[in-house]
Amino acid sequence: xxxxxxxxNGKAVKADVPDNTLLVxxxxxxxxxTGTHVGCDxxxxxxxxxxxxxxxxxxxxxxxxxxxxxxxxxxxxxxxxGLHPMQTAFKENHGLQCGFCTPGMIMTATDMVKRYQAxxxxxxxxxxxxxxxxxxxxxxxxxxxxxxxTDGASKMTNA
Amino acid sequence: xTEGIGARVLRKEDKRFLMGKGRYxxxxxxPNQAYAAxxxxxxxxxxxxxxxxxxxxxxxxxVAVLNGEQLTGDGIGNIICGWGVTQKDGSGMxxxxxxxxxxxxxxxxxxAVAVVIADSIEQARNAAEAVEVDYKILPAVAQSMKALTNDxxxxxxxxxxxxxxxxxxxxxxxxxxxxxxxxxxTEMDITNNRLAPNPMEPRSAVATYNDAExxxxxxxxxxxxxxARLVLSAFYQVAPEHKLRVIAPDVGGGFGSxxxxxxxxxxxxxxxxxxxxxxxxxxxxTEAFLTDAHGRDHVSTAKIGFDKDHKIVGLxxxxxxxxxxxxxxxxxxxxxxxxATLLSGQYNIANIYCDxxxxxxxxxxxxxxxxxxxxxxCFLVERIMETAAREMGVSPVELRxxxxxxxxxHQTPVIMAYDSGDFATNQDQALKAADxxxxxxxRTEAASRGKxxxxxxxxxxxxxxxxxxxxxGSLGAGVGLWESAExxxxxxxxxxxxTGSHSHGQGHETTFTQIVAERFGLPTENIQIVHGDTxxxxxxxxxxxxxxxxxxxxxxxxxxxxxxxKVKKIAAHVLEASEDDIVIExxxxxxxxxxxxxxxxxxxxxxxxxxxxxEGMEPGLKETSFYDPTNFTFPAGCYIxxxxxxxxxxxxxxxxxxxxxxxxxxxNPMIVEGQVHGGIAQGIGQAMLENVVYxxxxxxxxxxxxDYAMPRADDLPNYSVHHASTECPGNxxxxxxxxxxxxxxxxxxxxxxxxxxIGNNDLSMPATSAKVWAAIQAASAKQxxx
Numbered sequence: 001x002x003x004x005x006x007x008x009n010g011k012a013v014k015a016d017v018p019d020n021t022l023l024v025x026x027x028x029x030x031x032x033x034t035g036t037h038v039g040c041d042x043x044x045x046x047x048x049x050x051x052x053x054x055x056x057x058x059x060x061x062x063x064x065x066x067x068x069x070x071x072x073x074x075x076x077x078x079x080x081x082g083l084h085p086m087q088t089a090f091k092e093n094h095g096l097q098c099g100f101c102t103p104g105m106i107m108t109a110t111d112m113v114k115r116y117q118a119x120x121x122x123x124x125x126x127x128x129x130x131x132x133x134x135x136x137x138x139x140x141x142x143x144x145x146x147x148x149x150t151d152g153a154s155k156m157t158n159a
Numbered sequence: 160x161t162e163g164i165g166a167r168v169l170r171k172e173d174k175r176f177l178m179g180k181g182r183y184x185x186x187x188x189x190p191n192q193a194y195a196a197x198x199x200x201x202x203x204x205x206x207x208x209x210x211x212x213x214x215x216x217x218x219x220x221x222v223a224v225l226n227g228e229q230l231t232g233d234g235i236g237n238i239i240c241g242w243g244v245t246q247k248d249g250s251g252m253x254x255x256x257x258x259x260x261x262x263x264x265x266x267x268x269x270x271a272v273a274v275v276i277a278d279s280i281e282q283a284r285n286a287a288e289a290v291e292v293d294y295k296i297l298p299a300v301a302q303s304m305k306a307l308t309n310d311x312x313x314x315x316x317x318x319x320x321x322x323x324x325x326x327x328x329x330x331x332x333x334x335x336x337x338x339x340x341x342x343x344x345t346e347m348d349i350t351n352n353r354l355a356p357n358p359m360e361p362r363s364a365v366a367t368y369n370d371a372e373x374x375x376x377x378x379x380x381x382x383x384x385x386x387a388r389l390v391l392s393a394f395y396q397v398a399p400e401h402k403l404r405v406i407a408p409d410v411g412g413g414f415g416s417x418x419x420x421x422x423x424x425x426x427x428x429x430x431x432x433x434x435x436x437x438x439x440x441x442x443x444x445t446e447a448f449l450t451d452a453h454g455r456d457h458v459s460t461a462k463i464g465f466d467k468d469h470k471i472v473g474l475x476x477x478x479x480x481x482x483x484x485x486x487x488x489x490x491x492x493x494x495x496x497x498x499a500t501l502l503s504g505q506y507n508i509a510n511i512y513c514d515x516x517x518x519x520x521x522x523x524x525x526x527x528x529x530x531x532x533x534x535x536x537c538f539l540v541e542r543i544m545e546t547a548a549r550e551m552g553v554s555p556v557e558l559r560x561x562x563x564x565x566x567x568x569h570q571t572p573v574i575m576a577y578d579s580g581d582f583a584t585n586q587d588q589a590l591k592a593a594d595x596x597x598x599x600x601x602r603t604e605a606a607s608r609g610k611x612x613x614x615x616x617x618x619x620x621x622x623x624x625x626x627x628x629x630x631x632g633s634l635g636a637g638v639g640l641w642e643s644a645e646x647x648x649x650x651x652x653x654x655x656x657x658t659g660s661h662s663h664g665q666g667h668e669t670t671f672t673q674i675v676a677e678r679f680g681l682p683t684e685n686i687q688i689v690h691g692d693t694x695x696x697x698x699x700x701x702x703x704x705x706x707x708x709x710x711x712x713x714x715x716x717x718x719x720x721x722x723x724x725k726v727k728k729i730a731a732h733v734l735e736a737s738e739d740d741i742v743i744e745x746x747x748x749x750x751x752x753x754x755x756x757x758x759x760x761x762x763x764x765x766x767x768x769x770x771x772x773x774e775g776m777e778p779g780l781k782e783t784s785f786y787d788p789t790n791f792t793f794p795a796g797c798y799i800x801x802x803x804x805x806x807x808x809x810x811x812x813x814x815x816x817x818x819x820x821x822x823x824x825x826x827n828p829m830i831v832e833g834q835v836h837g838g839i840a841q842g843i844g845q846a847m848l849e850n851v852v853y854x855x856x857x858x859x860x861x862x863x864x865x866d867y868a869m870p871r872a873d874d875l876p877n878y879s880v881h882h883a884s885t886e887c888p889g890n891x892x893x894x895x896x897x898x899x900x901x902x903x904x905x906x907x908x909x910x911x912x913x914x915x916x917i918g919n920n921d922l923s924m925p926a927t928s929a930k931v932w933a934a935i936q937a938a939s940a941k942q943x944x945x
Contacts, residue, residue: 018281034186035179037411039359040444044864047359075179087177091169094829097837098664099176100183100360100411132872136864138359138412139664141840141901142872144833 004068008033009077017064023057024048026064027074035075035103039136046135049104049111050074056111058134075103078110085155086110086148095148097139105145108135113153123153163677164892167829171683172668181409184363184378189437192365193222195427196283197440198273198290199449200265203299203521203857204312207263207292210273215289220282222434224290225426226273227260235259235429236395238422240486243635244324244495247514252324255315255519257485259395259422259429265294266314266484267521268858269449274426276434299521301853303481304458306520314484314519323482323517324491328499329572334512337473341464345547351535352924353456353481353851354844355867356528358663360411361442362451366427370435374402379424381407381691382417382661383701386638388693390420390488397428407691410663414841415527416451417663418703419488423450448862453851454528456481457494457535463543469553471562473510476502476539480517483524490526491517496574496634497532497622497704503571504540505582505618505795506562511572521857527703529841529902533621541617541907546920555911556595559618560586574634575622577793579885580821582618588883589797589819598801611804611935612814613916616797619904623896624709624792624889641787642706643698644714646675646722648780650767652760654681656718657689659699660711665898666830667707673826674712674892678719680745681759697783705794705896708826713890714786721782726762732773733757733765792887792895796820798839800908804916809932811847811913813876818904820880823887823895831897832880838901839878844870845902846909850925868925 002021005014008031015030027033027050036059039047048060051073078084086109089095096102112131116123128149129142137145162168175181198210212224238257245251261272273290277283298312305311306321314321338344365378375398381387384405392400410417423440431438442450459478466472480494489497499513530537548555560583569577590596598614605612625631628639645657656671672686689695702711726748727741734741734757736750743749749756757765762780765771769778799817804810818835825831848868852860861867886893906924913931914920919938922930 028186032188033179034183035181037183037360038185039361040864042444042863042865044869045359045444079178083174083177090177091173094170094833096173096176097666097833098358098360098412099172099181099409100358102176103179106177126873129873129875136359136869136871138357138414138841138869139837140833141836141838141870141878142875143836143877146872146877 002065004064006067006070006072008072009074019065021064022060023062023064023067024059027059033074033076037100037103039100044136046108047101047104049107051107051111056108075106078106084110085159086152089152089155090148093144093148093151095140095144101135101137105135105137108132109149109152113156117157125150162683163673164824164826166673166827168669168673168683168827170666170669171672172666183360183409183411184365184380185441187365187378189365189367191436193276193278193434193436193438194280194283195430195438195440196275196287197271197423198275198287198292200268200270200272202265202294202296203268204297204314205265205294206297207261207265207272208295209293211291212273215275215286218282218286218289220278221286222276222278222436224273224275225430225433227258227262230260230429231258231262233429234396235425238485239390239394240491241488241637242492244326244491245635246324247327252491253318253322254486255318259425267523269523270484271422274430276430276436276438299857301520301522301857303479303518303520306518307479307516314521318519321519323486323519325514325516326495327514329512330510331512334473334475334510337510338462338464338475341472342467343465343547343551344462345543345550346462347543347546349459349461349539349542350923351455351457351538352845354454354528354849355448355851356414356416356451356454357869358412358414358416361444361447362417362421362423363441364424364427365437365439366431367437368431368435375428375431376404377424377428378406378408380410380417381405382413382663382703383699384661384691384693385659385699386701387420391425391428395425397425405693407661413663414529415454415531415703419452419526421450444864445862448859448867449523452487452526453483453523454525455535456525459539461539461543463547465547465551469551469558469561471506471508474502474508476513478513478515480515481520481522481525482517483520483522485524487524487526490524493527493532498536500574501533501536501620501622502540502573505564505620507564509572522853529838530899531704533899534903534906537617537619537903538907541619542910545616545911549920555616556586556590559616575791578790578888580793580795581883581885582795584883585795585819585821586618586797588881589799589817592819592879592881593799593801593815593817605803611806611916613802613912615800615908615911615915617904617908617911618797619900620793620795621899621903622791623705623794623899624788625704625706626791627789628787638700639787640700641785642700642710642714643783643785644718645697645781645783646715646718648722648763650764652763654686655689656686656715657696658711658715659696659701660707661691661702665702665707665834670826670830671712671715674715675719678723679743679759705898708894709792709887709890709896710786710788712892712894713788714784716891717784717786718782721784722780725780725782728773728776729762729765730757733771788890790889792823792889794820794822794895794897794900796900796904798904798908800912802912802916804913804931806935809928809935811926811928811931813843815879816876817879818881820882820897820900821884821895822882822897823884824893825882825884834897835880835901836878838899839905840870840875841902842905843875843909846906846924846926848874848925
């Protein structure tokens with residue numbers, strides 16, 4: 001067992017977990033934050049993306065113990081009440097259908113927008129499609145996800 | 160009316176999904192919950208000589224290890240096929256037995272032989288690995304053509320030669336005669352590759368037995384919870400229906416694969432009773448590849464004949480359909496009544512004959528996957544039409560146009576009676592949107608950059624809105640395919656609509672409210688859709704085959720008729736007016752031509768107080784309907800794909816993809832376009848990326864996202880989606896259905912485009928870069944030899 005402590009969605013949490021507990025298991029099973037999803041076993045689908053110290057991470061690829069001391073944000077903690085501009089953009093552009101990949105998409109999208117803005121680079125459609133390499137959606141064909149992220153980027157800039 | 164029929168209303172269900180507050184089956188935790196891990200066969204075909212669970216049973220946290228002998232000993236029935244097909248010789252299907260846990264023999268990799276129930280998922284999985292199964296390995300076969308050879312292993316004792324059934328449709332002699340007299344003949348071998356559906360949410364089940372009540376509750380990833388309850392009760396004898404509640408909460412995509420009642424759900428329910436614990440099982444992705452029903456896997460030969468004016472005179476098809484190791488719920492219907500009945504395409508064809516041999520193999524059972532039989536028919540028809548045009552040296556656009564069905568109703572020689580459509584208008588709209596006239600200039604420009612540009616067409620038709628119960632009953636269906644709805648107007652005037660349809664991404668909570676809003680002029684926020692729970696909804700046949708609009712919403716429409724009638728009666732009584740003079744608009748119930756009115760909520764309250772109702776009227780305001788459709792519906796359209804191929808690498812870019820669809824009445828264009836996008840993405844996936852691969856020992860080589868090429872954002876284009884609709888005469892809203900069109904129409908458009916670009920028609924799906932490159936080389940070699 002390993003004792004871990006971290007901040008999740010602004011709240012300090014502490015637990016004793018088996019050494020091999022994945023971060024996603026800790027988030028879903030121990031903290032009962034079930035917005036973070038598991039869609040594959042090979043770190044391909046991105047349904048489990050959260051932010052660890054401000055960076056998008058696949059929480060199925062990281063041990064909970066490796067996140068000891070970290071600041072973790074999940075989909076439940078991304079907005080200060082109401083919806084984050086990226087969440088609003090997904091709704092307005094019909095960027096989700098079954099909703100299962102959506103939390104991972106939102107977490108990836110906000111991270112991508114922040115990185116491009118920090119680097120002063122333009123987030124083009126090609127760049128969005130390339131950046132989504134690690135997030136699989138089976139419902140939307142990505143058309144509206146790409147539109148949503150473009151819109152969300154502009155909403156985040158103007159927010 | 161901004162929220163009624165035709166409005167792009169944003170989705171009511173989105174907020175919870177966006178906030179991470181969707182409630183999927185794996186999110187549910189019951190008190191006293193244990194976890195199931197299945198012991199699965201690593202062999203494709205083997206006798207089970209013995210199971211030693213002693214080491215596993217001694218491990219920490221293990222509650223029980225259960226096997227198939229115990230399961231069948233407790234009277235749990237074998238898994239059924241819900242559609243009986245009659246063979247050419249009049250006999251029934253050669254169906255082998257399928258137990259939820261295999262007893263004497265395993266027939267595919269992943270076939271479960273035992274289940275471990277333990278306190279934690281990790282303990283369950285570790286113990287499952289410690290269960291020792293003594294297998295006697297048998298030869299195995301994965302391909303239908305090999306399974307039909309004389310030296311193939313026999314998979315079920317009662318299916319000689321591995322033939323499940325040998326079925327036919329249409330008239331052979333007239334078709335042969337028509338083809339013999341044809342001026343032009345085109346023949347092709349056409350393979351429709353095997354796919355894994357891959358909804359992003361893996362299947363999951365949480366089963367709870369309450370010994371005090373002798374009652375079971377099952378949360379499960381289902382597209383049709385009532386069908387699940389019916390089958391679990393009537394055929395698997397898990398529990399009688401009134402002692403079994405099935406809930407399909409938020410479900411993360413289905414695409415057909417969540418129609419069926421799988422061994423895992425049956426086993427979890429039974430294990431919950433055996434252990435007196437709640438039992439949860441959630442598939443991992445590799446388990447999903449190994450156990451979720453696959454789709455397609457047809458190998459066909461086709462022959463089409465034309466007269467000297469390029470009019471079709473006949474079509475003859477033979478198809479070998481891989482059924483997998485067992486017959487899944489609708490596995491027999493997919494390669495027969497959902498397939499060969501659509502072989503007439505959009506065309507006038509006087510003579511069609513098709514025979515189908517369904518074949519057992521040592522693979523995952525094959526069943527309905529988005530489109531289910533219709534993509535296979537469309538691919539065959541549209542590939543052979545394009546090929547015939549090339550061989551006859553005529554325009555593929557004109558050849559299709561010349562053969563379109565133009566008057567309706569139109570009876571095809573293969574059962575279906577098309578009720579409406581305007582194929583030429585859809586084609587015109589697509590050609591215009593694709594700037595077809597400018598294509599040759601674009602091809603020339605691409606050539607100047609060293610790229611091969613091609614264009615391909617597909618004019619699909621499908622049969623949706625399944626289906627008239629008596630008609631499908633006469634064709635072998637074990638159930639009726641109506642739908643039910645209940646509309647409850649509360650005393651304060653808010654409305655709950657309970658529907659037997661199930662939403663797993665389709666946006667029913669939005670579109671279904673729109674028809675209520677349209678009817679009574681109420682805001683959609685006052686209307687709630689309830690679905691997915693057998694304790695709440697009276698009954699339902701569920702969502703598949705693009706039936707939720709044409710059938711599910713028709714049931715709601717009929718229930719609304721009854722509510723409207725009662726509301727008018729109450730208002731007429733209270734307002735002392737004639738019923739015929741009452742109109743409902745803008746949330747008010749008025750006497751036409753006067754200023755007399757009641758608010759909608761006042762009528763609701765009047766119905767529930769019962770203080771002043773017409774003589775003899777029962778209080779309350781709740782109406783139900785069971786709607787049985789009158790015909791299939793026939794969505795149709797024209798898809799155009801334009802590609803650029805790099806001849807050096809075979810890498811293919813889709814530079815534009817245009818869809819023009821006829822879906823009949825469209826309730827919410829935003830949602831319909833989203834359905835088309837997703838369908839096209841799955842069709843492009845089939846055409847260029849996806850393939851389930853088995854090796855010679857029937858081991859699945861593509862059972863993870865490292866191996867199976869799921870389409871990703873940078874594999875796909877934007878889609879140019881258009882509509883040109885004719886109203887469906889068969890249902891009150893005039894709807895045809897849109898859920899499967901994209902997946903049906905797109906694969907032939909893609910392959911027709913690539914083969915046009917590279918000048919070699921010999922190209923199978925998925926057209927990967929390597930295959931396209933090889934086809935380019937083959938074409939060059941052939942040209943050099945000539």
